[in-house]
Structure formats: structure tokens, C-alpha cells
Amino acid sequence: MFNERSEHEPEEYDPEEDLRDYEGEFTPSVRVPRAPEAPSVPDESDAPSELKYEFWTMVLVFNAAILGVSLGGMYILFRGNWDLGGRIFLGGVVFFLYGLYRYQTRTFGRDDDDGTDEDGTAGDDVDDGTEVTADAATTETEPDGSAADND
Template sequence: MDDDPLEETLFEDEQTDAEQALAPSVDVPDGSNADPQLRRQFWFLVVVFNVALLALSVGLMLAAFRGRWNDGLTGVAAGVILFGYGYYRYRTITRD
């Protein structure tokens, strides 16, 4: 099974000359040049939005699947508040 020509052509890692000629060259900027304060604010917002999404989704699942309405609504409210806070912080950061 190691000598299967179909498998060799499907999973070949090398590009053909035509693919190399047509492939665009892309310069990916290095994040180390960014302002340290901007990087800190970015990662803070990433954490805020991740926690907001977690609280919102767990709250909805608690309410829908377990019938724990108080806990579920608390999670949903926390998620909505965190989304609002994250959006507010995002808007204040982008205005500067």
C-alpha cells in the first residue's frame, strides 16, 4: 500500500512550477513591533470577550437543558454585561 500512485499525488507537499509562479508573495508583519500597551489592551479584550462568550453560552445551556433558570439568567446577564464592557473598552481604545 506504500506504493499507491494516487496517494502520492494527492498528498504531495511540493508545489509545481505553475503553482509557484501563480502563488502570491505575502509579507506577514511581526507582532513584536507593536506598542506594548496596545498589545496588553488587545489581549485584555480577547480575555474579556472569551469570558463573556463562555458565561453567555453556559448560562443559556444551564437554563435550557437543566432548567436552572436563576443560574442561567445570571450567566446570561454576566455575558451580556461583559460584552457591553468589552465593546465600550474597544471603542475607547480605537478612538485614541
């Protein structure tokens, strides 16, 4: 009854009616590029079975280490049970150390570079700019790398 308009009432004023469409005028049109095709996923059977075995063994060892250290720590801190918590924590540390040892001793397909040169001697491949000659007493090395004679 009160919500109805009378026929003598003017139309309601719309404040946006006389405004320009700035959004349509000043918004730049953007061309969205297409995404490149995704590369194909390699087959899981590409890895050698020995490598897969070593990988999953390492995963299990380090998961056991994380579980032991965290669970043992929680038994110690929250329950005050040093006996059980300490054993579990120590077991986690042992698993972690075993995992580190096992990781360091495996090559995992890397080349066997033991730090020796081709002739079997332990070599230092770092060039420090000095020259070693047969007559070291009479020959010195200049900063530019040339040899200076002391004669």
C-alpha cells in the same frame, strides 16, 4: 484447469485497439504559471506593547462574554436551572457591555477626531447645494448653485 486457454482458441478481441487516442489529440497543453513568492511575515514586536495589551484584554473580555451567554443559556434551556443559568447569562451580558464600552472609549492609534472643525466649532462638512449669504431675504440659490437676486 478451466481457466487455461486451449491452443486452438483465438486471441481475445480488444475493442479499444482500433480507436484513436482522442485524449492526447484534443487535450490542450497548459502551462501552469509559477506562484509568486510569499511576502515575509512581519515581526510580532512591531506593535506597541500598549496596543498588544489592549488587544488581548479585549479578546479575553469578549471570550468571557461569549462563554457566559452561551453557558448560561444552555443551563436555562437544557437543565431548566434559571437561578444558576440566569446568573451566568447576566455575567456574560455584563462582560459584553463592558467590552463594548471599553472598545468605544479606546482610540487604538486612530487620530483624535472629535467631529469639530479647525476653528473648534462643530461643523457639518456635507454640501447640500445651498448658499448662505449676509442678505438671505434678497438672495436665493438656484438649482445650478448660482445666486439669483430678488431685487
